[in-house]
Amino acid sequence: MTKHLIPLLAGSAFVLATPVFGADDDTVERGAYLARAGDCVACHTTEDGKAFAGGLGIESPFGIIYSTNITPDDENGIGDYSEEEFAAALREGERADGANLYPAMPYPSYANLTDDDIHALYVYFMQGVEPVAEKPPQTDLGFPFNQRWGISAWNWLFIDHPTFEPSASNPELTERGRYLVEGLGHCGSCHTPRGFAAQESALDDDGDDYLAGANLGDWWAPSLRGGAGGDGRGIQGWDTQAIVDYLKTGRNAHAVVGGEMTSVVAHSTSHLTDKDLTGIAQYLKSLPANPADEDAPTADARRQAAKETEAHLTAAKNLSDGERLYLDNCAACHLNDGMGAERVFPPLDDNALANADNPTGLIHTILAGAKPPATSTIPAQLPMPGFGWRLSDDEVATLATFVRSAWGNDGDVVDAEQVAEVRDELDDAPLDRAVDPEGELNQTDGED
Template identity: 55%
Template sequence: MKRLNQLMAVLALGLASLSAAHAAADQELLKRGEYLARAGDCMACHSAAGKPAYAGGLAIDSGHGMIYSTNITPDKQHGIGNYSEQQFAAAVRHGVRADGRPLYPAMPYPSYAKVSDDDIHALYAYFMEGVKPVATTPPASDMSFPFNLRWGMKVWNIFFANDKPFKEQAGWSGEIKRGAYLVEGLGHCGSCHTPRGFAMNEKASDSSQELFLAGGELNGWAVPSLRGMPRWSAQDIVDYLQSGRNAHSSVAGEMSLVVEHSTSHLKDEDLKAIAAYLKTLTAVPARSSGIKPQGVEATAKKLTAAKDLTLGERLYLDNCVACHFVNGRGAPGIFPVIDGASVVNADNPNALLNVIMAGARTPSTARAPSVLVMPGFGHRLSDSEVAELATFVRQGWSNDSAAVSSREVAKVRATLHQHP
């Protein structure tokens, strides 16, 4: 009897150890899924201000109507609680809901098609067991005809959706492969930074194609190329993704949300892998605008002398010089460089006009908790004054971009009123 009791005690101890090991493995899986959800930036789109995380309801202006993000909490009635892992994978990778209806490609499933089976499994475990269910139903998407006919997305998917798994290129190191997997897949960087075709399709899907990450346009904002990024070092890229600022620039617009909810939460080694991958891409050749810039020394000298100034130059001295200085170089990590900045020299000046009129603020991140704010000047500058200021900035120092008209400013100001 004594021997039997000893045997039972050993067996109980073994079962307890096994149970603890399973519990630890489950927690590790949930932790990994949470990290991957950050890498995929799921929270930014599926969370609305003042509402619980992942409960959906964020309004996305598609240009053809409003799309409202869905509730992806495990609530069985309002969310995805009844999804099997196979149905979850179909939604993430192929844009097909559990009921068979197609999703709009505001959900970046053409990029998520590259997500591995193991990562899908971890994501599914996290959303089913690591996210709190929320019993709310977001508003229904309101698209104009014919985009409100969801069956049309099946045709779009046939011609434009990419459902190929991730494929590494010959000669990649392990670090570059990891960076490529994050950028091309979960990070879905191509959704914003790759030019789009007539059907709003991305013109390229991976680094084997020259248009991939070659720059585009999002909601009227020019989006810069990420190919090679010759003006930035790999560490500049890491700093920007980690803190929303670096020695050259700081985030604005949609990228602020990406840094806040996604990239600032990634591990150092993953950010370094992303930077290493981006530096392997062939840079987009610099375009020739035909505009003769004022010259770096000439601009700084004239602003310092403050004589015979144009209206744009006077406005710069009155509103901008305290932070960006007469040389347009700002202060590293604090005030962005505007001499040579992509947002300044973009063919489409809307992003610059948005920043001038509405201002910008950096997100608070673990590496950079303080929030840096650029005030907006739209309340005190007229359309013609904003146009003059923007024109000076786009043609001062080494910048060589076209002048801005009052009409262009008025159009941007109208959008600020619609979406304050």
């Protein structure tokens, strides 16, 4: 449904106290942890606003959808919601007044939440969150999308996600991971392709499209199906610990987080326990890989191409314009073999962003740079600088084309018009914001 489901809130000073008004401390604490797992703050807090007070404008193909105030304020928030009404909002997308919520709220995923977790979340939001008496802007979409009754038909057609029931065929920890991925983590909102009515083509692993990779606005959200074989893309080459490291720190031997996933790591997954992260990783590794295209290069062919690219860059003779631009701007960090430095400079060889059908994410990174989150485990950020100030549209297109075709990569050619479009969007957007390690939700330390 939405174009950007997880806005980048980097740099926002979210410091949540956890007041308790007669509630059981353990229940409030567990609800706070579950709210972390659901990354509720991402959509319900503006950059300079109070936590959970709503008002964030979320882009969708149909217009701007403003998030609601979910603090326990009686007039502007959810303070007068009963637990049953709270559960209906999370699982069914139904407000207390009976009106439908827009599916920018990931209730298709939250439908699998257990009664116990709904209760803990309710206690937390009612007794562990400070009320904020602020009324967010009203969502005002054009006809027919302003007719909320029509969402009932959309729900009937596309939402069938029952409350979670663990399967005895999988280890308990893997099932815990499945629960978090399919439910609170709502990973499918970004990583699952969408159908003709902007619905997720699958809500769980009964569908082959589930977590198979999707365009999220202008960025490619790669496949999270981590089984062996297949097309060799996404996280298929990552072991369980590599997935845990990525979710906990935003870095591993294969990648450094970028784009909107930066906020997810900073405000959500970096605060989960190692046990939960391991369960998530085990579940993702249990999903069969995406099948390889018939004309996809083999692993041996990619390795040979990587050796040839490295040798040509090292010899530095008869260089193409793309190779020269790479050596002048990129090789110092990403090296001639395209492998970078582990946990610092991500490899470009077999890079998901470089191989994506849509090159916009790669173009954006070249122009504007990137900054990983500062987490409690790795507080250093080591940002990549942007090169938009020194490279023309033609040069960025040439460089991106080289990166998408060098080593074992097989991305298509990038042209200057594509670069110009991204540059225009960046010029119209606010400056990138760094994730502030002091601007964290101080609710859990993320340790076992």
